[in-house]
Amino acid sequence: MGELKLTAVEAAQRALAQRTSRRGFLGKLGKGVVALVGGGVVASALAPDRAEAYHICGHTYTTGSCPHPFAPLSRVDRRGWPLHPTYGYPVDDLGRMYADPETQVRYKTCQQKVPMVYPFVKDPHYGGGWTRCCGRRLRHISDCCSSSTIRINGDYSVRGYCPRGKRVFCITYRELNKRC
Numbered sequence: 001m002g003e004l005k006l007t008a009v010e011a012a013q014r015a016l017a018q019r020t021s022r023r024g025f026l027g028k029l030g031k032g033v034v035a036l037v038g039g040g041v042v043a044s045a046l047a048p049d050r051a052e053a054y055h056i057c058g059h060t061y062t063t064g065s066c067p068h069p070f071a072p073l074s075r076v077d078r079r080g081w082p083l084h085p086t087y088g089y090p091v092d093d094l095g096r097m098y099a100d101p102e103t104q105v106r107y108k109t110c111q112q113k114v115p116m117v118y119p120f121v122k123d124p125h126y127g128g129g130w131t132r133c134c135g136r137r138l139r140h141i142s143d144c145c146s147s148s149t150i151r152i153n154g155d156y157s158v159r160g161y162c163p164r165g166k167r168v169f170c171i172t173y174r175e176l177n178k179r180c
Helices: 008-019 022-038 040-045 109-117
Strands: 125-134 137-146 167-179
Touching: 109 125, 109 137, 109 167, 125 167
Parallel strands: none
Antiparallel strands: 125 137, 137 167
16 A cells, blocks of 8 residues: 655644644644734744743743842842742842841842832832742732833833732742741
């Protein structure tokens, strides 16, 4: 018997099916449909490198982290001082364990470091946030708010959980001592 001849489209379909799982194939197909219907803007928003996705327990967001020695893991204490993202000890602005205030420099992440790095951001302060479960512990994500109309990403800022007249510039997070 002769060999079955495949058209170019059928060959491409088989090659794609052999390279991906059903879930991967459906994901690619879905992105293609969205790109076709919604245009390039929507498709580019779905690109995994478009946002710093998943650095805060699976939370996909578009606002970047505040300046921090371990950015994008911008963990802070309840007063806004930078902490090591894994071990939770205080760190200086170079990421070293903060032990000597005489020889080490340390600034509050939102209130002091943001205006130093971004001089156009005036009067930043924490305005609110939300809490989610992460590794069986609660993690609080905080909006660093200012009057700036652009975010740390360089695009238009959003109100988020900021008070009236303020907008989100960047975000940080805090580990809470509560299980979930």
